[in-house]
Amino acid sequence: METGKREGREIKKGGEKEIKIVKRRAAVAGFFILFGIATIFFNPWGGIMDVFTFSFIFVGGFFLIDSAMRLMQCKKTGEVGFRIDERLEMNSLRASRKGFVVLVSFLSAMLVLSAFDVLWAIPFPAIVGPALALGVLVYFAAYVYYEKGGGAVP
């Protein structure tokens, strides 16, 4: 009886954690969409920056729809449709570490180049935009790599 209660509490706690993750994901997705829309309207450079802004809207829209569907499903069934296990969490953390290292290295290189007055004519958004896109790409690539079993967590 007591074990059952404890198990029930654990399941409820785990579900709360997953709902929190879905809500956080929806908030970040909303931010990405806002960022994309704002830059489309106020982007003075156009060209390659438009590709980045559309990719932000696409990724944000995908995650927002996915999160909304999961939250609606949660209202009906009480489950968000996925379970956070230790392996999944560890892979995500390892992937974000890779993304962080690449992002910081890229920004360092840009900082050195701008200190040598090589990049003096290039504005801040044109440097940081590709850096962020590169960081996100590396994060997703590393995450998929770890999920497929490369360098698997024992």
Add this chain to the structure above:
Amino acid sequence: MKNTLWYLGFLSALSLLYFVEGKAAFLGFLGFIPYFFLYKLNDERLEENLGRAARNAFMFSMLFGAGAIVCIYLTDSVWLMAPAFPVLFGGNLLVCLLSLLYYDRKGG
């Protein structure tokens, strides 16, 4: 197995450019030296804490970078570009190291 964040320690060598260029900004790269101490951290809990710290710093750079770009677009102000870059760069390192300290003290 080496920790990935250990490689960031090598960026501290860029501070030597101070002696070439004489710009004090290059001394900021000395902030990467603490990353050398992460070389032998293979304990599972510490590895998890490092991952969380890197995730926080990664999220900071994503949100701050995107926010700064939007602000620059909206206000059309050139003067914002100069402080935004160092804040993004320094903030990355600070968030990572402070998060690591926090998780280490909190106990995972």
